[in-house]
Amino acid sequence: MPLVTARQLLDEAAKGSYGVGAFNVNDMEQIQAIMAAAEETKSPVIVQASRGARAFAEDRYLYHLMLAAAELHPNIPMALHQDHGNSFDTCKSAIELGFTSVMMDGSLKEDGKTPSTFEENIEVTRRVVEYAHPRGVSVEGEIGVLGGVEDGHGAGGSGLEHLTDPDQAVEFAERTGVDSLALAIGTSHGAYKFTKKPDGSVLKMDVLIAIHKRLPHTHLVMHGSSSVPKDLQDIVNKYGGKLKQTWGVPIEEIQLGIRHGVRKINVDTDCRLAITGAIRKVFAESPEKFDPRDYLKPAREAMKKVVAERMNEFGQAGHSGDYSPISLAEMAKGYQSGKLDTRPSLATSR
C-alpha cells in the first residue's frame, strides 16, 4: 500500500476505539521485524524515525527501505513518521523526503534539551502545520516536557517536572491545529522510566483523561511508553548485560489511555531490549559464530515477537483491511475545506 498519513490511521483507530503502535527504526532488520509483525497480526502500523535514526541510516536508505516495505506489504496501511522534529527545518526536510507525518516537538528549544516557552512552542508548531497540511502531511505536537533522554533528545529529569496543563493543551490545539498531541503525564524516554511499578503518584492518567474530555477530536499520543518487561531485561542480564532493574508503563495503563483518546503509542525501548537480548544470547552460547546473519536473524525475530504482542495489546490487530488509502492530495483538500480541522472551536460544531 502507498504510505498513508498517520492522521488517516489515527482517525480509523478512533472509529474502531483502538490504539496504533509507533515503532522506531534505524535499519533494515527493524523495518522487516515490524512489517512481519503487522502482516502476522493484520495490523496498520506507524513506522517512525528520529533525527538520530535519519543520520544513522542516511535519509535515502531509510526512505527506500520504507518504499520496499510498502511494496512488499500491499495490504498493510503504514505511515512514515518523523519522531521528535526539533525545528521547522527538520520537519520540512522530512516532508521533502517523503515522510507522511511529522512530529514538531516544540516543547524543547532547537537544542532538544532546554524547555521552551508556551508561546515559542505554539509559534514553531503552527508554522509546521501551515507547511504540512497543504501538502497533506499530518502533524503531532507536544506540550509539557517528558522525562529522560533518548537519542540525545530530552530535558532529563523525572517526567513529573513539566506535566501537561489541560487549559494549555486546549489553547495549544486551538492555536496550532495539530492532528495529534503528545502529553507529559509522568512518562520518560529510555529504559529507566520508573523505580517501582508506577501508580497514580507518578503516572498521571487522570491528566490525560481530563484533556481528552476537552479535546475529543485531537488524537492523544503516549511517548516513553515501552513496558520494559522483566523477561526482556532478564535475558539481557543473563547473557552478560548490566541493566539496573526498572519499570516501564504497564500495558493496562496504556489500555486505559486507549479508552480515553490515546491513538498513538510510541515504543522503542522494548524493541531495543529484545534485539540486544537475542544478540547477547548468540554471542554467549555460540562464541565461535561470526556470520552476522547468525545473530541478526534471531534479533529480528525477537523484535517481531514483541511488536506483534503490542499490536494485539493495543487493539490494532485485525484492522489492516478496514479501509483504503487516502492520498496526500486528498488529505490536503480535506485540510483546506476544514473537514479535517481538529481545533476545538471548529471540530465540535462539525
Ligand SMILES: [Zn+2]
Ligand atoms: Zn518521544
